[in-house]
Amino acid sequence: MPDPQALLRDVFGFDGFRPGQEDIVNAVTQGRNVLAIMPTGGGKSLCFQLPALLREGVTVVISPLIALMRDQVRGLQEAGVSAGALTSGNTPEETAAVWEALERGDLKLLYLAPERLAGGGAVAMFKRIGVRLIAVDEAHCVSHWGHDFRPDYLRIGELRRALDVPLAAFTATADQETRVEIVQKLFDGEAPQSFLHGFDRPNIHLAFAAKNNPRAQILSYAAARRGQSGIVYCGTRAKTEALAKALSDEGHNACAYHGGMEAEDRRIVETRFAREDGLVVVATVAFGMGVDKPDIRWVAHADLPKSIEAYYQEIGRAGRDGGPAETMTLFGPDDIRLRRSQIDEGQAPPERRAADHGRLNALLGLAEALKCRRQVLLGYFGESAEPCGHCDLCENPPETFDGTTAVRKALSAILRTEEWFGAGHLTGILTGTATDKIRARGHDLLPTFGVGKEYDKRQWAAIFRQMLGHDLVRPDPDRHGALRMTEAARPILRGEAGITLGKEAISRAATRTPAVRAMVSDEDAPLLSALKA
Ligand code: ADP
Ligand code: MG
Ligand code: ZN
Numbered sequence: 037m038p039d040p041q042a043l044l045r046d047v048f049g050f051d052g053f054r055p056g057q058e059d060i061v062n063a064v065t066q067g068r069n070v071l072a073i074m075p076t077g078g079g080k081s082l083c084f085q086l087p088a089l090l091r092e093g094v095t096v097v098i099s100p101l102i103a104l105m106r107d108q109v110r111g112l113q114e115a116g117v118s119a120g121a122l123t124s125g126n127t128p129e130e131t132a133a134v135w136e137a138l139e140r141g142d143l144k145l146l147y148l149a150p151e152r153l154a155g156g157g158a159v160a161m162f163k164r165i166g167v168r169l170i171a172v173d174e175a176h177c178v179s180h181w182g183h184d185f186r187p188d189y190l191r192i193g194e195l196r197r198a199l200d201v202p203l204a205a206f207t208a209t210a211d212q213e214t215r216v217e218i219v220q221k222l223f224d225g226e227a228p229q230s231f232l233h234g235f236d237r238p239n240i241h242l243a244f245a246a247k248n249n250p251r252a253q254i255l256s257y258a259a260a261r262r263g264q265s266g267i268v269y270c271g272t273r274a275k276t277e278a279l280a281k282a283l284s285d286e287g288h289n290a291c292a293y294h295g296g297m298e299a300e301d302r303r304i305v306e307t308r309f310a311r312e313d314g315l316v317v318v319a320t321v322a323f324g325m326g327v328d329k330p331d332i333r334w335v336a337h338a339d340l341p342k343s344i345e346a347y348y349q350e351i352g353r354a355g356r357d358g359g360p361a362e363t364m365t366l367f368g369p370d371d372i373r374l375r376r377s378q379i380d381e382g383q384a385p386p387e388r389r390a391a392d393h394g395r396l397n398a399l400l401g402l403a404e405a406l407k408c409r410r411q412v413l414l415g416y417f418g419e420s421a422e423p424c425g426h427c428d429l430c431e432n433p434p435e436t437f438d439g440t441t442a443v444r445k446a447l448s449a450i451l452r453t454e455e456w457f458g459a460g461h462l463t464g465i466l467t468g469t470a471t472d473k474i475r476a477r478g479h480d481l482l483p484t485f486g487v488g489k490e491y492d493k494r495q496w497a498a499i500f501r502q503m504l505g506h507d508l509v510r511p512d513p514d515r516h517g518a519l520r521m522t523e524a525a526r527p528i529l530r531g532e533a534g535i536t537l538g539k540e541a542i543s544r545a546a547t548r549t550p551a552v553r554a555m556v557s558d559e560d561a562p563l564l565s566a567l568k569a
Contacts, residue, residue: 037090038089038090040058040061040062040065040086040090043086043089043090044082044086047089047115047116047117048082048085048086048115049115050082054078054079054082055078055233055234056072056074056078056231056233056234057079057082057083059231060072060074060083060204060231061082061083061086061087061090063229063231064083064084064087064169064171064202064204065086065087065090065091067091067169067202068202068228068229069202069203069204069223069226069228069229070202070203070204070205070228070229070230070231071175071204071205071215071218071219071222071223071228071229071230071231072204072205072206072207072230072231072233073206073207073208073209073215073230073231073232073233074206074208074231074233075208075233075234075235075236075237075352076208076348076349076352076353076356078208078233080173080206080208081108081173083204083206084097084169084171084173084204084206085108085112085117085145087169087204088144088145088169088171089117089144091168091169092168093166093167093168093169094138094143094144094145094146094165094166094167094168094169095144095145095146095167095168095169095170095171096146096147096148096162096167096169096170096171097145097146097147097148097171097172097173098148098149098150098153098170098171098172098173098189098192099147099148099149099173099174100149100150100173100174100177100184100186100189101149101174102121102123102124102125102149103303103306104173104174104328105121105123105147105149106121106123106125107328108147109121109145109147112145117144117145118137118142118143118144118145119143119144119145119146119147120133120134120137120138120143120145120146120147121134121146121147121148122134122146122147122148122152123147123148123149123152124149124151134146138165141166143165146165146167149188150177150186150188150189150191150192151188153188153191153192153195154188154191158195159195159198159199162195162199163199167199167201168201169201169202169203169204170192170195170196170199170201170202170203170204171203171204171205171206172189172192172203172204172205172206172222173206174206174207175189175205175206175207175218175222176207176208176209176214176218177189178190178192178217178218178221178222179209179213179214179217179218179221180217180384180388181211181213181214181217181388181391184324189221190221192221192222193221193222193223193224196222196223197224203222203223203228205218205222205223205228208348208349208352209345209349211345211395213391214345215230234419235348235413235414235419236410236414236419236421237351237352237355238424238426239355239358239359239360239361240351240352240354240355240361240362240363241360241361241362241363241426241427241428242351242363242409242410242413242427242428243362243363243364243365243409243427243428244364244365244366244367244402244403244405244409244428245364245365245366245367246366246367246368246498246501247366247367247368247370247371250338250339250366250368251279251282253366254268254279254283254336254338254366255282255283255286257334257336257364258283258286258288258290258316258336259286261333261334261362262287262288262314263313263314264314264333264334265309265312265313265314265315265316265329265331265332265333265334266316266317266332266333266334266335266336267316267317267318267319267323267327267332267334267335267336267350267353267354268283268316268317268318268319268335268336268337268338269319269320269321269323269335269336269337269338269339269341269350270318270319270320270338270339271320271338271339271340271371271374272320272339273294273295273296273320275318275338275339276292276293276294276318276319276320277292277294277318279292279318279338280292280316280318283316283318288316289312289314289315289316290315290316290317290318291305291308291315291316291317291318292305292317292318292319293305293306293317293318293319293320293322293323294319294320294322294323295320295322302322305317305323306327309327309329310328310329318338321341321346321350324349324350327353328356329353329356330356330357331356331357331359332353332354332355332356332361333354333355333359333360333361333362334354334361334362334363334364335350335351335353335354335361335362335363336363336364336365336366337350337363337364337365337366337367338366339366339367339371339374340365340366340367340368340371340372340375340399340400340403341365341399342375342378342392342395342396342399343392343395343396343398343399344395344398344399344402344413344416345395346399347365347399347402348413351363351365365403367400367403368501369459369497369500369501369504372396372400372501372504372505372511373511373517375396376393376396376510376511376513377511377513377517379392379393379396380513381513393507397507398416400504400505400506400507401505401506402416403505404501404502404505404506404538405429406429406434406436406536406538407423407429407433408421408423408424408427408429408430409424409427409428409429409430410423410424410426410427410430411423411424434538434539435538435539436536436537436538436539437536437537437539438534438535438536438537439499439502439535439536439537440528440534440535442488442491442499442537443499443503443508443525443528443535443537444528444529444531445466445484445487445488446462446466446488446496446499446500446503446509447508447509447521447525447528447529448484448487448529449462449465449466449482449484449487449488450462450509450519450520450521451521451529452482452483452484453465453477453479453482455512455515455518455519455520455521456515456518457518457519458511458516458517458518458519459496459497459500459519461473461474461479462496462500462519463488463493463496463497463500464479465479465480465482465484465485465486466484466486466487466488466489466491466496467486467488467489467491467492467493467496468480468485468486468487468488468489470485499537500519502537502538503525506524506535507522507524508521508522508524508525508528508535509521509522509525510522
């Protein structure tokens with residue numbers, strides 16, 4: 037058998053293994069069933085490419101994206117490895133070349149889209165060409181939980197059984213449910229040898245910011261990083277176009293990317309991004325798995341992602357070369373409302389919806405974190421860590437205050453209006469602002485009317501946002517987004533638990549712009565200076 041170290045150097049041009057790679061390579065080479073979980077950019081491809089060269093026969097690689105397969109096949113061929121892909125994007129010549137290599141018996145890696153497994157002849161074909169190992173890239177696509185579910189991935193388990201060859205599955209998604217589902221669907225529930233590798237990407241700086249004027253926030257973020265390759269993720273297709281134009285108007289080299297564009301136009305953006313320096317792609321999550329550029333220097337979210345996993349994958353596209361990279365995620369109450377309603381209005385069964393709310397909550401908890409953000413993020417993935425010293429919260433520790441009284445006042449306003457109103461109306465009640473709507477409903481006569489005068493509208497907005505972030509209240513889509521109390525709020529309401537809120541958020545919210553400062557009334561002045569102190 038060839039020497040792994042020599043192949044690593046001579047074929048792949050690497051001086052050594054990255055953390056975790058060597059153990060995985062050994063296990064896969066020895067024909068174990070393997071599940072390897074490694075962060076984005078951690079070097080998963082090598083963990084099946086190298087064993088494929090060390091083993092007899094053909095290794096089939098199932099991969100969800102043609103662009104990914106093409107990149108890898110090109111890279112391998114340039115390194116002198118006999119590799120090919122059978123995809124719908126092939127020219128007849130490419131397909132013929134793959135078959136010739138298979139007939140000659142010298143093809144080492146055959147890349148296939150999962151859709152290829154659908155036809156009846158797949159098993160017979162694989163037996164005939166001597167498939168001895170199945171590698172599944174982006175194995176989380178087998179899971180219903182994530183946003184990348186691909187039904188044809190469910191056929192891989194059958195294939196493994198029919199061929200009776202070892203299978204190695206790779207993913208960056210580490211949460212428990214997804215892991216369990218991968219083991220069930222790919223390995224018939226028989227535990228593979230598992231490798232879980234560090235999730236920390238220490239070169240990536242983490243930061244969140246409350247949405248104020250998101251367009252201006254993104255423009256100034258990009259302006260401070262002019263000339264560096266970056267991605268701006270947006271929640272909607274329309275926004276990608278608008279923001280790309282705004283960035284171009286400011287002299288950036290920027291373009292939009294989303295699933296509604298022609299395949300050809302998307303390919304042009306992908307190619308430009310890979311080749312050009314300093315292109316900014318403003319994209320929906322459709323700009324995802326195929327992005328393999330090592331020197332992306334920054335990733336910004338103009339809208340909150342849908343889950344903590346999505347967040348991690350998206351920021352993980354930055355700094356794959358190990359060089360410094362920065363990320364910034366904007367979030368506001370509208371994002372939370374949108375993400376909640378997407379979950380509630382989706383087709384998923386109730387238990388999955390509950391889990392999706394949980395994953396969103398984890399992200400909101402990260403957004404509203406009051407201590408090292410990296411610690412909170414890694415903690416979610418089951419890793420304990422020291423404060424990193426290299427995130428927005430470590431660099432600028434947030435001041436906190438005991439928010440228990442404020443939260444109880446807000447909850448009581450919610451209950452006294454029978455959970456039928458949104459944050460705006462509730463704020464009117466709390467601040468004692470007798471609007472027409474409040475008078476018409478007699479809410480100016482409630483005992484809660486005016487009990488929250490110590491904070492102004494902006495500050496209450498920040499408090500409600502943090503309450504949403506702590507999942508103390510949730511907008512009810514059947515009540516036009518009215519805030520309803522959750523179970524988590526009961527102990528606070530009953531006085532059995534307290535809650536710490538970020539003071540920074542509410543003082544920043546109140547003093548952000550001169551226009552807002554002018555709205556602060558005299559009686560708030562002592563409080564405001566106390567908050568700023
Ligand atoms: P993943 O699939 O885990 O996101 P990739 O397999 O795409 O990661 O690898 C990410 C980058 O790391 C690639 O540019 C790859 O060439 C590089 N890489 C992988 N293994 C090594 C190694 N042992 N030494 C140096 N670079 C490596
Ligand atoms: Mg990969
Ligand atoms: Zn930190």
